[in-house]
């Protein structure tokens with residue numbers, strides 16, 4: 166039914182869909198209040214969603230298929246929450262959302278990117294490794310529910326890998342959107 170997606174800045178009216186995705190994807194999900202705080206009151210935070218370009222006529226499926234919240238704090242880009250609807254994974258959505266964060270970070274003069282990820286989260290670790298991140302340390306029992314170590318990963322210097330440079334499909338930062346094929 167859908168064959169393309171676009172990445173756009175999140176807006177308040179998207180919060181219910183974002184919250185539903187958050188709750189489906191994480192064992193300790195952010196609450197609506199936390200998500201709303203990132204969206205409206207944290208001036209370091211950036212919030213993007215991936216959505217189908219055309220809505221279904223019946224609206225049988227939610228429009229939002231992924232989202233990414235990240236912070237740009239002076240020279241540091243910090244990837245916070247990244248999630249893609251389970252049925253839409255392995256089609257490049259997560260990679261596109263993460264790449265857009267790197268692009269925005271570079272545009273704002275960030276020089277390195279960091280993130281934490283559960284040690285058991287092979288899909289996310291492999292996505293970040295593919296983007297050039299490397300493990301720099303491990304934080305013992307960092308996560309709860311279940312308790313688990315975090316791997317701290319860094320991309321330093323902040324660069325966009327060659328295969329991703331053409332991947333421009335985002336309607337953020339004043340740029341016009343072009344579709345990204347699923």
Ligand SMILES: CC(C)(COP(=O)(O)OP(=O)(O)OC[C@H]1O[C@@H](n2cnc3c(N)ncnc32)[C@H](O)[C@@H]1OP(=O)(O)O)[C@@H](O)C(=O)NCCC(=O)NCCS
Nearest residue numbers: 190247248249254255256257258259260282288289291292
């Ligand atoms: C991690 C996540 C965001 C990846 O999203 P996605 O849209 O499936 O990612 P992409 O399709 O862009 O994958 C890009 C690359 O990442 C790696 N990757 C992604 N999922 C993978 C998996 N299940 N197993 C192995 N490698 C995987 C692959 O290298 C993949 O490239 P390929 O498909 O060409 O082999 C998604 O699995 C998710 O939402 N997980 C639950 C929430 C979560 O854990 N978020 C991260 C918190 S740090």
